Amino acid sequence: MKTQRLTLAQALVKHLAALRIETHDGQIQPYCGGVFTIFGHGNVAGMGEALVAERDRLPTFRAHNEQTMAHAAIAYAKASFRERILAVSTSIGPGATNLVTAAAVAHVNRLPVLLLPGDVFASRRPDPVLQQIESFAQGDVSASDCFRPVTRYFDRLTRPEHILTALPRAIQMMTDPANCGPACLSLPQDVQAMAFDCPESFLQPELLRFRRPPADPRELASAAALLRQARQPLIVVGGGVLYSQAWDALRAFAEAHGVPVVESHGGKSSLPWDHPLNLGAIGVDGISGANELARSADLVFAVGTRLQDFTTGSHALFAHARLLSLNVQPYDAGKWSASALVADARTGLEQLAPLLQGWAADPAWTERARRNAAATNARIQELTTQLPQGVLPYDAEVIGAVRDSAAELGLDSGVQDVALCAAGTLPAELHKLWRASKPGNYHMEYGYSCMGYEVAGGLGVKMARPEQESIVFVGDGSYMMANSELATSLLLGKKMIVVILDNRGYGCIERLQLKTGSPSFNNMLDDCVPEGGERSRIDFAMHARAMGADSVHVKDVAELKAAMVKARAAKRTQVIVIDTTHTRITDGGCWWEVAIPEVSDRAEVQQARAGYEQAQQGQRL
Ligand SMILES: Cc1ncc(C[n+]2csc(CCOP(=O)(O)OP(=O)(O)O)c2C)c(N)n1
Ligand SMILES: [Mg+2]
DSSP states (O other): OOEEEEEHHHHHHHHHHHOEEEOTTSOEEESEEEEEEOOOTTTTTHHHHHHHHTTTTSOEEEOSOHHHHHHHHHHHHHHTTTSOEEEEEEOSTHHHHTTHHHHHHHHHHTOOEEEEEEEOOSSOTTOSOTTOOOOSSOTTOOGGGGGGGGOSEEEEOOSGGGHHHHHHHHHHHHTOTTTOOEEEEEEEHHHHTOEEEEEGGGGSOOOEEOOOOOOOHHHHHHHHHHHHHOSSEEEEEOHHHHHTTOHHHHHHHHHHHTOOEEEOTTTTTSSOTTOTTEEEEOSTTSOHHHHHHHHHOSEEEEESOOOOHHHHTTTTSSTTSEEEEEESSHHHHTGGGOEEEESOHHHHHHHHHHHTTTOOOOHHHHHHHHHHHHHHHHHHHHHTTOOOSSSOOOHHHHHHHHHHTTGGGTOOHHHHEEEEEOSSSHHHHHHHHOOOOSTTOEEEOOSSOOTTOHHHHHHHHHHHOTTSEEEEEEEHHHHHHSOTHHHHHHHTTOOOEEEEEEOSBOHHHHHHHHHTTOOSOSSBGGGOOOTTOOOOOOOHHHHHHHTTOEEEEESSHHHHHHHHHHHHHOSSOEEEEEEOOSSOOOOOOOOOOOOOOSSOSOHHHHHHHHHHHHHHTTOOO
8 A cells, every 4th residue: 555654634635635526517626625724823833734735726715713714614615505615724722612603503504614623732741731621520521522512523533544534534424415514623733743654545535426315215105195185285495405406306396286485594596586486485584475375385395494493483384284394314304293205305306206297286276376476576576676765774675775786787686696694684684585596696594593604604605606796784783793704805805795784783682672572671782881881883884994895884775776886896895884774674474482481570571471372372283
């Protein structure tokens, strides 16, 4: 066996640089697009030396915060339909634990990212090294153990040759459609620098391919029988449809059988917004037309969705329908006593086709859905084009102006733009109102809904899809939580357009607080000034300018549209700030379970509790 004397870090980096993947459409591409890293003593010597040597084959990107550089890597994987990844290398201690929230983001969203935190000396010679947490009771515990519950594969490499088994396992998991998620290889700093005889075959890894697991014949037959009984079926699509690139199969299925489609946050953009059977957003953030139809469905065919509470209206939305769930992951397929159809989404839909020949939904149901979809789109047009008079705009009007600015340049926003968001009021409005014409053009991190994903996510999207406009919608609260990768976007020459909606506080939580019976408390900035404090006056445009971006604070929706036209024409990162109100929203008519106190002196809370208990009666249990 031919070998090379290499350190663990050198072997790791060379393997990553050599990895190729055959994408679903048959192209051969590098699997790892590069490595985000912030160096510290825990990785600068070991990983740093290995990365600089391979920088022509595997680019290294410097960022400003470990959590957010991992967010960028996660967004990159999502925007690539999980076909390509970025790796993330950090120092030990705080550099490593800064990654933990991002690991959780990737874990819930089933997205691949290779996390490479440094770890304390395996030799224990300098114990405690700077930034070692020191457990009194467990000698083998370090900060990196925090990754165990939030990664799908965790390994601490205490010998250099461990890389030979650990890295292929991590990659196997990340390219497996059912188990896909974040992998963490924790790298003690002395082991990173230790040499071993690395087999040359490890440096020329085999071509990676994606699997499309087919359905079990008996599950398939039961699923077909269930569908054939349905008169008012409804397809609920999730992110699995996008990751499986099943959009053509989905469209063919819906059209062949006259089945209307509604979209979760993860599934939105699987069908173009104006497809006659696409009713749009379902659930807590859904639009009333889709939610209204869902209540009458007799069979819900869930395709590639985790069925989280926002999709199911906390299990009260289609509580009485039968549930059939096509999912590549059995954990998801079996949720809520669904009839499970475990398979890749595209393969499963294609396998069902011959078994369903001649079957169609009740024509009156399909017709009702078509009318509903047309009416919903007319309503969306109305909501997103009204100009508020004498009051602050709300998110719908901002969304419309951002979208319609494309037409001024002869562009189609639905085709050109990737709209990205994660938390706050905006997800509910974008879910309902954003128009996406192509798969992946709606990028919502709503598995963890992690404030601070947005700006960094926009960077990751631009890295994955340089030919598209990466448009970040972000509230003032989320922007304040994490924004430093704005500077990274300029450093790396990755343009994005960030639209900040400044309603001066945590608007969505304020509304939730009032709805649950509490008074305004600790959410809006003006309600949070103690004696001796100062009224907050954050100048977002000035802040963005200080980070190197071009920025403007517009005074209304008309100015926003004009600024967006300029921003689209620009080459570098643009930030547009607009003052908005949190007091107007687009209601979708769907309940969400938020636990209300059982006892309280406040009449408003008692009343909210009574409503809560009543709504619970409608849940599927
Ligand atoms: C990291 C994190 N912390 C807390 C929350 C809970 N949370 C969800 S939305 C929100 C407020 C968002 O404020 P902003 O971005 O200004 O949006 P707005 O609702 O005001 O439009 C909070 C605190 C969260 N989702 N993520
Ligand atoms: Mg806000």
